[in-house]
Amino acid sequence: MERERGLQAGYHQPAVDYDVSQDKGQLFFGMKAAIPIVIGFIPVSITFGMVSVQSGISLVNTVLMSGLVFAGASQLMAVNMLMMGAGAVEIVSATFVLNLRHFIMSMSIMNELKHILKFWKTILSFGLTDETFSLLAVRAQETKVNQYYILGLNFTAYLSWVLGTFVGGSLASVIPETISSGMAVAIYAMFIGLLVPAVRANWRLIMIAVTGAVSCLIISKMLSSGWSIIGGTIVGAVIGVFVLEEE
Amino acid sequence: MNVFYIIVGMMIVTYIPRCLPVFMIEWVVIPRWLNRWLKSIPYAVLGALIFPGILTVDKNLPLIGVIGGVAAIIISYLNLSIIYVVFGSIMVTIVVRSLLYLS
Numbered sequence: 001m002e003r004e005r006g007l008q009a010g011y012h013q014p015a016v017d018y019d020v021s022q023d024k025g026q027l028f029f030g031m032k033a034a035i036p037i038v039i040g041f042i043p044v045s046i047t048f049g050m051v052s053v054q055s056g057i058s059l060v061n062t063v064l065m066s067g068l069v070f071a072g073a074s075q076l077m078a079v080n081m082l083m084m085g086a087g088a089v090e091i092v093s094a095t096f097v098l099n100l101r102h103f104i105m106s107m108s109i110m111n112e113l114k115h116i117l118k119f120w121k122t123i124l125s126f127g128l129t130d131e132t133f134s135l136l137a138v139r140a141q142e143t144k145v146n147q148y149y150i151l152g153l154n155f156t157a158y159l160s161w162v163l164g165t166f167v168g169g170s171l172a173s174v175i176p177e178t179i180s181s182g183m184a185v186a187i188y189a190m191f192i193g194l195l196v197p198a199v200r201a202n203w204r205l206i207m208i209a210v211t212g213a214v215s216c217l218i219i220s221k222m223l224s225s226g227w228s229i230i231g232g233t234i235v236g237a238v239i240g241v242f243v244l245e246e247e
Numbered sequence: 248m249n250v251f252y253i254i255v256g257m258m259i260v261t262y263i264p265r266c267l268p269v270f271m272i273e274w275v276v277i278p279r280w281l282n283r284w285l286k287s288i289p290y291a292v293l294g295a296l297i298f299p300g301i302l303t304v305d306k307n308l309p310l311i312g313v314i315g316g317v318a319a320i321i322i323s324y325l326n327l328s329i330i331y332v333v334f335g336s337i338m339v340t341i342v343v344r345s346l347l348y349l350s
Contacts, residue, residue: 043330061250068258073289077296078257084300088253096260098292101285103264110272121269128265130289182337182344185315188301189336192316195293196323208287209294216295225300232295233288240287241280 020146021115030152033139037131037153038160044072045161047190049168050175052079054183059169066165070158071129073194074098080187081226090226097233105133112140113150120147127154204243212236304340308347315340 020026045066052062057079065075074095081091106128113121124147132154139145175183199206216232223231297316304312318339323332 043328047329047333057250061254064251065254065257068254069261071261073292074257074261077292078253080296080300082250082253084303088249088256091253092256092260094292095257096264098288099261100264101288102261103268104277104282104285106265106268107272107275107277110268114272118269122266125265125269126262178341179337182315182341184304185301185312185319185336185340186333188297188304188312188316189319189333190329191293191297192319192336193323193329193332195290195297196320197326198290200324200326205287205290208290209297212291212294213298217299220299229292229295233292236291236294237284237287240291241283244283244287 020144023146024148026146026149027152030149030154031156032152033135033149034132034153034156034160037135037157040131041072041157041160042164044190045164046168046171047186048072048075048079049165049170050172051076051168051183051186051190052165053169053172054175054180054186055079055083057082059166059172062169063162063166066162069095070126070161071095071099071102072161076187076190077229081229083187084225086224086226090224090230094226094230094233097230102128102133105130105137109133109136109140112137113145115144116147116150124150124154127158129157132157204245207243208236208240210236211239305344308344311340311344311347314343 048066049062052065052075053059057065065078069075069078077094077098078091081094106125109128110121110125116124127150136145136150136153139149195205195209199209212232212235214232215235216228219228219231222228301312301316302309304315315336319332319336322335323329327335
C-alpha cells in the first residue's frame with residue numbers, strides 16, 4: 001500500500017500524508033528517468049572505449065577510468081594528452097580545471113536537496129555529470145526528489161557509461177587495419193561532435209572555443225602541450241564571463 | 248601502472264568539486280561572473296583540444312587532420328549521432344590520405 005502510493009506519487013501530486021523521503025519505490029522512477037541519458041551515453045562511451053584502447057591504454061585501465069572518474073570530456077582529454085606524451089601532473093591539473101564546473105552544478109543541486117541526509121549526498125555527488133545535473137535540476141523544481149530516486153538515476157547512467165566503455169574497448173581489437181589507420185582523427189572528431197551541437201544551440205560558445213584554441217596555440221610556443229591546454233582553457237573561459245548571458 | 252595512478256589522481260580531483268558543496272552550501276555564495284567562467288570551461292577546453300592538436304593527425308601532412316575535422320563539423324552539423332561523426336571523419340581521412348600519398 002505504501003509502495004503503491006509511492007508509485008503514484010511519481011506521476012501525480014503526492015498524497016497529503018505521503019512522505020517521499022523514505023520511499024524506496026522512487027529508485028525505479030530514477031532508473032526510468034535515466035533512459036534518455038543512457039541513450040546519449042552509450043555511443044559516446046563505446047567510442048571512448050575504442051579510441052582509448054586504440055591509443056594504447058589497456059582495456060582494464062580504460063574501463064577503470066570510466067568507473068572511477070565518470071566524467072566523459074575529461075576522460076577523452078586524458079587519452080588525448082597521454083597520446084601527446086603529457087605527464088601525470090599536467091593531466092590531473094587539466095582534469096581538475098575541466099571538472100571544476102561540477103562544483104557549480106553541485107552547489108545548485110545541493111541547495112534543492114536540503115532534506116536529504118549528508119551521508120547520502122556525499123555518496124550521490126559522485127554520480128553528478130552535466131547530463132544527470134540538468135535532468136535533476138528540472139526535476140527538483142517540479143517535485144521533491146529523494147535519495148533513492150537520485151540513486152536510481154545516477155547508477156543507471158553510470159552503469160551504461162562503464163558497460164559502454166567495456167564494449168567499445170573490446171571492439172577496438174577487432175577493428176580492421178584500414179580503419180584503425182585513420183583512428184588518429186577519431187578523438188578530434190569526437191571533440192568536434194561534442195562542440196558543434198552546443199554551438200548550434202548557442203552561437204556565442206564558438207567565441208569561447210576559438211579563444212581557447214588560439215590561446216592554446218600561443219602558449220604551446222612556450223610551454224608543453226599539456227600546460228598549453230590548461231592555459232588555453234583558462235583564457236578561453238574568461239571570454240565566456242563577458243559573452244555569456246545570464247539565464 | 249603509471250596510467251593507473253593518473254586515473255586515481257583524476258578521480259580525486261573530479262570527486263572533490265562534486266562533493267564539497269554538500270558541506271559548503273550553507274556558507275558560500277558564488278558570484279555570477281565566476282558562475283559564467285566555470286560554465287565556459289568545457290567549450291574553452293574543447294577548442295584547445297581540437298586546435299592545434301588536429302594538425303598532428305598526420306605529422307607529415309597537417310592538411311589531412313584539417314580535412315578530417317571539416318568532415319566531422321559537417322556531419323555533426325547535420326545533427327547525426329556522434330558515432331556517425333567519428334566514423335565518417337575516419338573514412339574521409341583514410342580516403343584523403345590515400346589520395347594525397349598517391350599523388
